[in-house]
Amino acid sequence: MLYRAxxxxxxxxxxxASLEMxxxxxxxxxxxxxxxxxxLSDHNCTFNLPAFSRVCAQLEMECLFGMEVTTIEEAHxxxxxxxxxxxxxxxxxxYDSLPDVSGRSAGFGDQPIIDExxxxxxxxxxxxxxASTFSVSALLGQVHALGGLCxxxxxxxxxxxxxxxxxxxxxxxxxxxxxxxxxxxxxxKQYPVVRNSDSHQLESIGSAFTQLEVSELSxxxxxxxxxxxxx
Amino acid sequence: xxxxxxxxxxSFTCLQEEYEDIEIVSGYTSDLLxxxxxxxxxxxxxxxxxxxxxxxxxxxxxxxxxxxxxxxRPVPDDMLAAASSEGIAVFQTAENQFNTSALIAQHIGGCxxx
Numbered sequence: 001m002l003y004r005a006x007x008x009x010x011x012x013x014x015x016x017a018s019l020e021m022x023x024x025x026x027x028x029x030x031x032x033x034x035x036x037x038x039x040l041s042d043h044n045c046t047f048n049l050p051a052f053s054r055v056c057a058q059l060e061m062e063c064l065f066g067m068e069v070t071t072i073e074e075a076h077x078x079x080x081x082x083x084x085x086x087x088x089x090x091x092x093x094x095y096d097s098l099p100d101v102s103g104r105s106a107g108f109g110d111q112p113i114i115d116e117x118x119x120x121x122x123x124x125x126x127x128x129x130x131a132s133t134f135s136v137s138a139l140l141g142q143v144h145a146l147g148g149l150c151x152x153x154x155x156x157x158x159x160x161x162x163x164x165x166x167x168x169x170x171x172x173x174x175x176x177x178x179x180x181x182x183x184x185x186x187x188x189k190q191y192p193v194v195r196n197s198d199s200h201q202l203e204s205i206g207s208a209f210t211q212l213e214v215s216e217l218s219x220x221x222x223x224x225x226x227x228x229x230x231x
Numbered sequence: 232x233x234x235x236x237x238x239x240x241x242s243f244t245c246l247q248e249e250y251e252d253i254e255i256v257s258g259y260t261s262d263l264l265x266x267x268x269x270x271x272x273x274x275x276x277x278x279x280x281x282x283x284x285x286x287x288x289x290x291x292x293x294x295x296x297x298x299x300x301x302x303x304r305p306v307p308d309d310m311l312a313a314a315s316s317e318g319i320a321v322f323q324t325a326e327n328q329f330n331t332s333a334l335i336a337q338h339i340g341g342c343x344x345x
Contacts, residue, residue, distance in 0.1 A: 016284070075264055101268065107291050107317050127292065129285050131265040159283045 003212040005037035007064060008153065008178065008196030009082055009205060011048045015109035015128055017200040020119045022059055023052040027061045033206030037217050039080055041066035044098055047113040053084050054116040062217045068153055069094050069139055070131045071107065075162040078135060078178060078196075079143045082219045084193065086146045093125075093131025094132045103127035105115055123169040136162070138170055140218045149175040154198060157185035163187065176226045181208040192226035232322050232338045234297045236281045237276070240334070243299065246306055247314040247321035253296055255339055260332045271295050278331045282306045287313040295319065299335070301328045 009026055010017040016216045023040065030038045038061060049065050056063040067085035071077055081087035102125060103111050104139070111124040117201040120194070136152075143150040152162040155169060155177045160179075161192040163169055169189055179185065185193055195208040214221040232295040235252045238245045260278040264285060271277055278326040279286065290298055297320035300306055305314035306323060314321045324331055 016287075072265070074265065099265070099268065101292060107313065108288050128290075129288055130268065159281075 001213075001215060003037040003062070003214065003217060004035050004209050005038035005039075005212055006033075006035050006038075006197050006199070006206050007066060007194065007210045008041050008068065008151065009038055010068075011040055011052070011197045012043055012109070012112055012114065012125060012128060013042045013045055013048045013128070014200065015043070015070045015107065017110050018041060019109070019112075019203070021051055021200070022114055022160055023055040023116060024059075024118055025047060026052075026205065027059045028190040029202045029205045030061060031059070035209060037062045037064070037212070038205075039064040039066035039078070041068045041078055043068050044070055044094050044130070044132055045111075045124050045128050046088050046095075047124055048193070049087055049091070050083060051114055051116045051174050058116065064217065064219075064228045067091055067094065069134060070129070070160070071134050071136045071139055072131055073136060073162075073165050074131050074160060075136060075165040076160040077139055077162070078151040079139070079148050080151065080219070081146065086148060087224045087230050090143060090146055090148065095126065096136065097133040098128070098130050101127045101130060103129075105195075118154050136166075136170065137172060140174065144173065147219055149223060151176045151194060154180050154183070154217050156180055190230065192229040194226070232335075233259055234276075236334075236338070237271050237297060237299070237320070237322055239337075242324045242326050242331075242334070243322040244324070245320065245322050246300075247311050247319070249315045250297065250318050254273045255296065255335075258335050258339070267295070276335060278328050278335065280304050282310060284305035284310045284313050284325060286310065287317055287319060288305075290319055295320065297322065299324060299331055301326060301331050307325070
């Protein structure tokens with residue numbers, strides 16, 4: 001089956017994202033944009049994934065469960081899982097490692113945790129823009145141990161892109177690297193490329209996407225398909 | 232040295248002028264925001280090339296009063312809007328972080344020992 005996938009979408013939990021980004025609105029908009037696979041990837045936190053999972057089931061959208069981790073080097077790395085509990089386990093490790101700084105006083109968003117009906121259940125207490133204690137290598141190790149995909153995000157960007165932060169793209173077992181819509185594929189070196197929208201507002205969902213030819217939307221199949229891209 | 236005194240330094244352009252004009256007693260130079268968040272002093276001036284909105288959030292948490300963006304890195308409008316609502320002064324300079332830090336240290340009479 002040919003998937004048109006956008007695996008980098010933020011919900012209202014991310015303090016820099018619009019409040020309209022509820023799982024329900026995201027999935028509805030993704031369908032309108034012609035996507036048939038998406039992932040929710042909030043900053044350093046997976047608290048909105050359970051609602052996202054239920055909405056995807058209700059509205060028949062295939063999905064992965066993601067998170068965009070800020071490593072100790074302050075590079076953004078996308079972590080994607082095909083099982084909710086694995087994503088939640090990774091999410092707990094990352095959230096627990098964030099500094100004990102409240103997000104409320106940063107002058108940013110409220111970081112609401114919401115349910116499938118857009119009711120507010122609570123708020124993520126820690127400041128989600130802060131850096132975790134995971135190095136790029138340590139993160140990669142743990143994501144792979146939990147059966148996920150590990151993909152440095154927007155490597156062509158000056159802000160939080162891995163090349164801007166480290167000065168180079170390290171030789172690691174990344175499953176792919178992510179480029180923004182117009183990003184130069186030369187930057188990706190030996191890695192497969194994925195393109196996602198990194199949406200913080202509804203209107204940009206699907207503005208970049210990756211085509212994947214897989215029989216089912218599983219981590220194993222996606223990894224296989226990405227490897228074929230470079231072999 | 233007060234924040235407004237930075238405005239009279241030739242190499243600096245003030246991009247965000249809505250701030251409380253307090254006395255600067257220390258500075259912090261870093262491009263790693265987690266480091267700024269953990270170590271910058273209340274009422275300090277931050278010297279950095281990280282020209283984006285998250286720098287304001289982190290500065291607000293740490294109590295940084297003014298930010299100097301070095302090497303003429305472009306400063307986006309949403310960063311200035313956030314700085315305005317937090318009352319943090321933002322300056323831009325063509326100089327690098329080393330020269331900027333040295334200049335400010337000279338004006339505040341050296342760096343206080345930590």
